[in-house]
Structure formats: C-alpha cells, structure tokens
Amino acid sequence: MHEKNFRRCVACRQSKHQNDMLRLSRINGEFVFDYENRLGGRGAYVCKNEDCIKLAIKKRLFNRSFKSNIPIEVYENLEEYAQNNKLSGVCKEIK
Numbered sequence: 001m002h003e004k005n006f007r008r009c010v011a012c013r014q015s016k017h018q019n020d021m022l023r024l025s026r027i028n029g030e031f032v033f034d035y036e037n038r039l040g041g042r043g044a045y046v047c048k049n050e051d052c053i054k055l056a057i058k059k060r061l062f063n064r065s066f067k068s069n070i071p072i073e074v075y076e077n078l079e080e081y082a083q084n085n086k087l088s089g090v091c092k093e094i095k
C-alpha cells in the first residue's frame with residue numbers, strides 16, 4: 001500500500017510523491033499536462049527526470065495507461081517541458 005499522494009511512474013514503475021511527478025490528465029477527451037497538479041479527471045504520471053520522460057516519449061507509455069492513442073503533440077510538449085526545465089538525467093532511485 002502506498003500513501004495517497006504517491007503515484008506510479010509510467011516509465012520506471014516506481015511510486016513516488018506526486019510532487020516529483022508530472023501528471024497527464026484526460027479532460028473531456030483532451031490530454032493535458034497538469035503542471036501544478038490541479039486538474040481533475042483521469043491521470044497518469046511520469047517522474048520529473050529526463051530518463052523517465054525520454055522513455056515515456058520513446059515508447060509512448062501514456063498510450064498504454066490511457067488505453068488510447070495520444071496525439072504526438074502531447075509527447076512533443078513533454079519533450080519541450082523536459083528541455084525547458086533542464087531536468088536532470090537520471091532517476092536516482094534506480095541508478
């Protein structure tokens with residue numbers, strides 16, 4: 001069992017506090033990144049680190065979580081986010 005603020009990453013499958021993760025929400029059929037964890041709807045999470053984000057993009061891991069085809073633009077936004085925020089390269093819990 002995990003605390004309620006812990007979420008599982010789509011890439012490394014580890015559970016972390018949601019503050020360390022980026023949430024993708026589906027709202028009215030649209031996929032939006034919930035940068036401040038304020039949106040409702042169904043969500044899936046990825047760690048805020050370059051490794052997990054790259055893997056999520058490369059393997060389109062959010063598609064699996066949502067069981068739907070997420071537009072490529074969503075993944076492009078994710079890549080941009082990682083670059084803009086200069087996220088560190090490794091997921092410290094596994095390396």
Ligand SMILES: [Zn+2]
Pocket residue numbers: 009010011012013014046047052091
């Ligand atoms: Zn991760």
